[in-house]
Amino acid sequence: MLQKKAPITDFLVQYVKNDTFRAHMPGHKGRALPGTSLPAAAFAWDITEIAGADSLFEADGILRASEQAAAQLYGGADCCFSAGGSTLCIQAMLAKMKAERRRIIAARTVHRAFLNACILLDLPVTWVYPRNGGLIAGAYAAEDFERALASDPSPACVYVTSPDYCGNMQDIAALSTICKSHGARLLVDNAHGAHLAFLPENRHPLALGADFCCDSAHKMLPSLTGAALLHCSEGCGMEMKQYMQLFGSTSPSYLILQSIEGAMVHLANDGISRIQACARRAQQLRERLSQYAFAGDDPLHLTIACDGEQLAAELRAQNVECEYADRTCLVLLLSPVMEEADFVRLETALNACAPQPPATLPTLPEPAEQALPMREAALSAWEIVPLSQAAGRICGPVQVPCPPAVPLVISGERITPEWCDLMRFYGIETIAVVR
């Protein structure tokens, strides 16, 4: 089952060795600029679709071979590489749903990539709201999705984010059963979960019954930023590429593509055992740091319930930078490349901090009225107003702080004072509204 072959890497190594004159793009010709701080290999390996290098969206050579090996590693039917992050995979999954004429039912905890794709594809969304928690990290009830599916017999799909930014996971197996009983597709934004297939118990969405899911290889695996995988439970990778090319650059970065393959080879060598060792060591860390309250389900998201902003500042003073912090939590991301010394450093830094209790999350306001279709509102003329003047106005293009880039009010919704309070809680001071 394991990928040991590295067709993209082998090609690049040979091409560099051949010392071919590059009368092709990019303009750097494979040579590092004098005085650049980037390593020379970044230029040498940065090629374009030359003979033998395949072409991502029509792949039938080295790229396709590497994708098929990745599909095998994850136990999926097909897999497409993305140099445009999970964002491109989400666009492709939703374009496929549009082609299948399915309506979209989505858990409201979504990344703005989902929202933007719906706006571009003109897909209205039926939202399911969390029962507990908030929009950054919320707990959903499977029966709420069942109700949304049962309310309309037309073809549908369910879209959920799992793990969320804080490492909480939804019950994908239960959602899959519900979706299957309604003939609906299940799409999972697994941007934060590329490692889940390799935990002692496989918790990857594909293994739990998702039809499609995206994994950002750059978030939890050792790949370059922009690297992602689109996993398919059926052999429709070439069809998915048609949707990907609607949105993606025609010049996907070979550095990024090679780095996906690199992560796959790493997994096949000792990466899987390193993920499992990392999960065990993270658990040990949780047990030793008894002064902290940990949250979340994923072992590699070290999420602490506390005043995250204050803890982030204390960690920064010790030269440790977190992934995400707000007034209710702080998220530290762990990975299989971490060594024992990294865990010791983290533990020492955390032991030197004095965590303060988390702020109380405001109750989630009642769902806002959808005053305009999402696409119309997002593509209307807009202006920025302070929150003090926003109540009653209609939300225009969504502007959210990243991380976590989870929109609170959505394009087209009429803003209420309660939603303004929630935005203020997260430090948002202004909002773009339809003019």
Ligand SMILES: Cc1ncc(COP(=O)(O)O)c(C=O)c1O
């Ligand atoms: C939950 C979630 N989904 C999707 C994305 C988009 O992923 P990418 O940056 O790989 O395009 C992100 C990015 O942070 C995310 O957090």
